[in-house]
Amino acid sequence: MIMFSSKPAFAALIGLAWVAGATPVQADIKDFEFQLVQSEAKKGEAVIAVRLLNKRTNKAVPDAVISAKRIDMAPEGMADMTPRIEQLSSTEPGVYRFKTNLSMEGRWQLSLGAKVQGETGTVESKLVIKATP
Ligand SMILES: [Cu+2]
Numbered sequence: 001m002i003m004f005s006s007k008p009a010f011a012a013l014i015g016l017a018w019v020a021g022a023t024p025v026q027a028d029i030k031d032f033e034f035q036l037v038q039s040e041a042k043k044g045e046a047v048i049a050v051r052l053l054n055k056r057t058n059k060a061v062p063d064a065v066i067s068a069k070r071i072d073m074a075p076e077g078m079a080d081m082t083p084r085i086e087q088l089s090s091t092e093p094g095v096y097r098f099k100t101n102l103s104m105e106g107r108w109q110l111s112l113g114a115k116v117q118g119e120t121g122t123v124e125s126k127l128v129i130k131a132t133p
Contacts, residue, residue, distance in 0.1 A: 028119075028121065029123060032054055033052075033053055034051070036049075036050055037049035037095065039128075039129060039130060040129065040130045040131075041129055041130075041132070042102075043102055044094075044102060045065060048099075048100065048129060049096070049098075050098075050110070050112065052123070052127075053094075056069075059060065059094070060093060060095065062090070062094045064117070065085055066113070066114050067115055068124075069110075069112055069113070071098075071109065072109055073106065076107055083100050084101070096112075108128070108129050109127070109128055110128075112126075
């Protein structure tokens with residue numbers, strides 16, 4: 001039988017065992033992230049394409065359900081500038097498209113939430129896209 005010389009040492013060992021046991025074996029929701037297909041768009045009506053990537057496998061992930069979407073000018077100190085944003089049908093597996101109006105030049109923040117098939121939790125990404133003249 002293993003004896004422990006002190007209570008703190010025993011507590012530390014229990015802590016380590018708990019952390020090891022909590023480490024997920026399969027994919028974790030944190031392994032997924034959205035990435036912009038293009039980091040710039042022309043000012044005005046725009047279609048923004050993003051790829052949902054599984055960073056562990058480096059593959060695009062199709063059939064995720066977009067649960068939240070918002071675009072605003074927070075990076076320019078204009079978080080209350082929130083044009084309408086609408087999801088368009090996908091034309092490529094793992095690529096999600098959104099139509100909006102980038103009514104002003106500068107940086108826009110696209111915030112997305114999504115549910116991935118077979119995964120617990122929500123993917124949440126904030127992406128910055130630049131509207132050019
Ligand atoms: Cu603005």
